Amino acid sequence: MTDIPLEHVHEEPDGDSDAAVFVLHGRGANEQDLLPVAERLPGDRHVISFRAPDRLRGGFTWYDLDLSAGGLESSQPDPEGFRRSLDLVAESVDAAVDAYGLDTDDLGLLGFSQGAITSFSTVLEQPERFAWVAGHHGYLAESHADAAPDGIEGKPIFVGAGAADQIIPASRSEAAAEGLRSAGADVTFETFEGGHGIGQEELAAVSAFVEQQA
Structure with missing residues (x-):
């Protein structure tokens, strides 16, 4: 729909549900990438999967990487691009709520890699917006590492990591879980076998x- 800033895929629920999950894919992927994960989640809800705004090879990216601290495993989001994507996600969520008549008390946020990093910062900026958040193989951006906003207390957040992940090491995801827990969120953290991807166990x-959030 043209009034939603980010390109997206919208899958309607089977029944008469106004619940929804918003989906943010990883670097170099697109809005189709995480649909198999979102579709397997329990419950009946709208699935709204956003496409990142910038092209990258055959896919899209939420922001460029700041590699000044070292290699990929030490990267941080480029501040300007990250800010733009955070604003676009917030605007697109608001527009989708209006466009699809969603229940503002039953909105989830699911992200992988860059999408998880964006999700963690999004919930820290708008904790009242989401009932729960699931971030896979991401980290907590330095720009939001010390955030502890009103409304984050008790917020259910799932953080998944890969024991063999060489792109975003499990230690970075664990640090994100600790940071979100320190901010007051109710964090579930688990490490799974495998690398940079969501396997069946995860x-x-x-x-x-x-x-559990139903």
Whole structure:
């Protein structure tokens, strides 16, 4: 729909549900990438998967990487691009709520890699907007590392990591979980076998987490 800033895929629920999950893909992917994960989550809800705003090879990216601290494993979001994407996500969520008549008390946020990093910062900026957040293989951006906003207390957040992830090491995801917990969120953190991807064990764990929020 043209009044939603970010290009997206919208999948309607099977029944008469106004709940929704917003989906943010990883670097170099697109809005189709995480649909198999979102579709496997328990419950009946709208699935709205956003496309990142900038092209990258055959896919899209939420922001450029700041590699000044070292290699990819030490990267941070480029501040200007990150700010733009955070604003676009917030504007697109608001527009989708209006366009699709969504229940503002039953909105989830699911992200992978760059999408998880964006999700963590998004919930720290708008904790009242989302009922729960699931971030896979991401880290907490330095720009939001010390944030502890009103409304984050008790917010259910799932953080998944890969024991063999060489792109975003499990230690960075664990540090994100600790930071979000220190801010007051109710964090579930788990490390899974494998690398930079969501396997069946991780999918089962996040599904159990989402089911607990019903």
